[in-house]
Amino acid sequence: MANITNIGSASAFCCSILSLLLPDKITFPGNETYAASLTSYYSAQENSVSPACIASPQSAEDVSKIVHTLTTAVNTNASNSCPFAIRSGGHTSYAGSANVQDGVTIDMRGVDGVQLNSDKSVVSVGAGASWGSVYEYLDPYNLSVAGARDSTVGVGGLITGGGISYFGPRYGWACDKVLNYVVVLANGSIVNANKYENPGLLWALRGGSNNFGIVVRVDLQTFAQGEIWGGVVFYDFSTMDEQIEAIAAFSRNDTYDEFSSLVPSFGYFNGSSFIVNSLEYTKPVVNPPAFQKLMSIPSLGNTMRLTNISNLVGEAESLQMNGLRSASAAVTIDSSVEALRATVGAWNASVSSVKDITGIVWALAMDPLPPAMYSQHAATNALGLTSREGKSLIIVNLRVTWINADDDARVDGEMKQLIATMEREVGYIGSLDPFVYLNYAAPWQKPISSYGQTSMQRLTRIRQEYDPRRVFTNIVSGGFKIWN
Structure with missing residues (x-):
């Protein structure tokens, strides 16, 4: 920083x-x-x-x-x-x-306009808009875009860090569906970045964070979207082994259903461990085959229903509590049973080290990353996810909330230790991927470096072209920087 x-x-x-x-x-x-x-x-x-x-x-x-x-x-x-x-x-x-x-x-947040073009193929969205407001605007038209899965997440931050949506297997990262960025550069000039104007800047903004300018508007490709079958399912922690088997089976590349989205979470709070799965199927199909192995595991209850995307992202927001102390970190693993066992096992073993911290929620969420999501636009974004030989990956997000500032240093230390343990144990079996997802990364991680040398070198050249004084590297607080 x-x-x-x-x-x-x-x-x-x-x-x-x-x-x-x-x-x-x-x-x-x-x-x-x-x-x-x-x-x-x-x-x-x-x-x-x-x-x-x-x-x-x-x-x-x-x-x-x-x-x-x-x-x-x-x-x-x-x-x-x-x-x-x-x-x-x-x-x-x-x-x-x-x-x-x-x-x-x-x-x-005042730059928050949402406007469809005349044929409804493109929606222009202010970078300060929330994704919930975008979906609410598009739902009556039976249209949607690839965006966040939480209603209050802002457009600008998600879209310059990659962006995971319910529609990733069909359309790639959220940033891949940006047709044009409107950007204010360090000298105050306003430019477009698309495949005709400033195409290098377009590529860099797809994952390169705030190193080049301030995005003020994105023009997003829309697609037809009706009702979704989705919600959350709550499980007893005793189903952990069954969950791991089901997650690995769901994530297999040869059988992956591109209309399905899954985020399994393993959590600890107030003396108890739990499992919560977020399931979405982007067709109006109840209990599709893609989820049958997961849905066959005995559960404590669920909110599964046919609804629209606005309702689903609102539910995701309602399950969170704003205003707590919060932190996040990320690793990427193969989607094998062995890698999942090593990862969840390391997290489960770490609970005993943090459970006495007042009000702590110590959770591990997972985003399956099939090749259909990360490879189809690999050449046109900065994320560097090439040469993976068709492997299905999983982004693992350590999410933590707690109450007291006095516990900050301890929480940070425990997070670093757990991430290091997961990297070591998953790496030992050859299942660790170097990619670090920027939107989940901790400030002590280096997501842009994880994109690889080729991407880093190109990002550095583009930064020199658009911000030669390195205003957005040296003067702007926040974001992950391109360091030589």
Whole structure:
């Protein structure tokens, strides 16, 4: 992450200029709008960060003015620069991910328009919109897009980190369905990035995070979508072995049903371990064959029903609690029974080390990653998922919430230890993949480096072309950076 120091006077100066240029869109500590912005972050760590001011643009032109001011008011190559952060949905957990202490936070949530084109083949979405609002707009048209599975996740953050959707096996990563990005560069200019204009920038923004500019709009390809059969199923932890067998069978490449989506979760809370599976079938088919092995495991209850995507992502949000201390980390494994046993076994063994932490939820969620999802657009995104020889993979996400700040260091240490244990044990059987999914990564992980040398070299060249002063590397708080 960027190391930003000596920022007080420069930020005060930048905030003063911005308040003259955009008087109704700059707020300071003590203002109700400022306070509401801070309390709306997903994690307590981000809630506790206090910027010198918050800029709330409502258009690409507003963002352009803000960026131009921040990059020209002071010397961005010097220690007296104006550090700034870019906030879309505010779902990333770690402090400084989309907020900056004593700097300028650009709250993009006012840039939230959603508009279909005339033939309804493309929807233009402001980067500050939530995915829930996008689905609510499209549902009446029986259309959808590849986007987040939680209603409050922001468009801009998910789409520049890859993006996993219910539709991945059919359409790839969410970023693969972006036809055009509208981007504000470090000099304040507004450009399009598509296959005709700035095609290198288009490629880089598909997974390259915030290293190149501020995305203010994405134009997404739509597709026909009616009702979905989906929900969550709750299980006793004693079914763990059956779950592992069923997850491995579900994930097999030769039998993978491209209309199915599964996120199994193994969790611990308040003295008990549990299993919760999120199942979605993107056709109106009740209990399809793809899920029969999972659904045959005795359960404690479920919410499975035919519904629309807006309802499903709203349910996902309702199962979470905002405002807690939160953290995430990721590894990628093969989808074999052996790799799953090693991973879940390491997590289960780690519970005894954390169960005395007040209010802790210690959970492991899994996203099957079949070749149909990661390989069909591998040449047109920056994620580097080539040369996998048709293997089905699984992204493993360690998700943790807790209550007390005094436990932060301990939780971080336990997370590092568990990730290292999983990497060692899965690596020992030859089932560890180097890919680290950016949207799940911990700040001490290096997801962009995990894309591989070829992708890194191209990203570095594109950054030099569009941000030669490295404003978005050195001055912007948050995001994962391209380090030489």
